[in-house]
Amino acid sequence: MKTWLARVLLGLLAATVLLVAAGYFTLRSMGLFRAPEYDTQAPVLPTLASPAILVFYKTSGYVHTEAIPAANALLVELAEELGYAIYVTDNGAVINPEQLSQFDVLVWNNNTGSVLSPPQQTHFRRWLENGGKWLGLHSASDNHFSWDWYVNEVIGAAFNGATRIPQQPRAQLVFENRDHPVLSGLPASIWLNDEFYSFSNSPRDTSTVLATLDESSYIEEQALVREQLRMGDHPIIWVRRVGEGAAVYSAIGHSADTYAIPEYRRLLSNALHWLIQGDHDSPAP
Template sequence: MKNKLLLIILLSLFTSGLFAKQRLLIFSKTVGWHHTSIPAGITAIIKLGQENNFDVDTTIDARKFTYANLKQYAAVIFLNTTGDVLDIAQQAEFEKYIKAGGGFVGVHSATDTEYDWPWYGNLVGAYFKSHPAQQTAVFHVVDRDFIATKHLPAEWKRFDELYNFKWISPDIHVLITIDEKTYTGGTNGDNHPMSWYHDYDGGRSFYTALGHTDESYVDPLYLKHLLGGIEYAMGNAGK
């Protein structure tokens, strides 16, 4: 009888969602430039989910942006999105999701997205301006206590497409900066952030400018960096 009662309680907890896996939605719609590394990124994030006990759905369909659909996800990741990817109604639904405590992860060209939607600009934390030729540079990890950076060396040397920004929010908590003296084509000066996080409008937002290349998505340091950002956005940073 006791075992039967315990089974009923456990089934109730599972159906109530207490023990349910968290879910992540990858959104990779592009209206401008289309990154050929998107499939590699999707594959890598699905694998991260399998290894870290969260489920991953993927879409390029903006019609999925209803609050009724989004509320099942602990976080939404804009994986190399570009251009105007959501209409006004979909924008309102996504705002509702974030305001209800949802999480956001922006990867690389997520800052090359929705230039005419100021709320989104503040959520992602910056807007893309330009980039020089892909090259190797030195990154300074300025916060090594955060879940997405605590595994990284203080100076991280890597190859990627290196973004300049035309606007950067003053409200972000910077995790990584890039040393413009170590490469050519930087335009943001000594204060050139490349990854950050912040609580925003009821939700959580993490962004990394890294992730242009296919090679990023098999790089253990980068993948752990991205995983940390996902865990923060899903509300797991303190767990």
């Protein structure tokens, strides 16, 4: 009996080790458990007409393997439609004063983890506070958690959790401040499936909220994380001042399919155009 029990226990232990190993390597394949690697050699930029957009998609955490290329492709398409030059890179060394000065808008596309070295953080901060324009997509809020200026001044709210089961439920996105140019041509609301973020604080007091989630449309089925996700007032897209610069952040965009939604495509096109051409004197209350 003891021999039989020992064999069973050893079998269970071996199965557990295999499951843990399989889980670890699965998460590694998704980009987790990586130490940050900071780029030191800046890319050679092509000659860019003005205005120009820089798209930055570096990750050192979870990799949105489908959403990143979908967003990159859409941004290139929108830039061409708007008549703007665009450069797409995952090289963090592009965040230097000389090269940043060639761009009117910097887009962070689903970045995760620590993606900029301390000197690069300083360059980015100076560029944005001195009049740069920034657009953050989805997990642009899911990185640099220890960089207080980025969390508090660029994003304006601290990431607190995301939908789990189902990861991408269907929810209603309600637009407000509909006279803002970023919402030009959009309806009062849309329905979509995506991964929805929650935040430990609301950006409403320091930002102009452009869209909120109707929590009653999705949150009850999120049984595992319901209370963590519940905000009551749930901003999901907003604009804000950052020194002399301006920022637009949208927590939408985990799914590649989201970038094919006509209304979201229109919103991102409007955002790029407003950041480059618009009046940014009062993007926050």
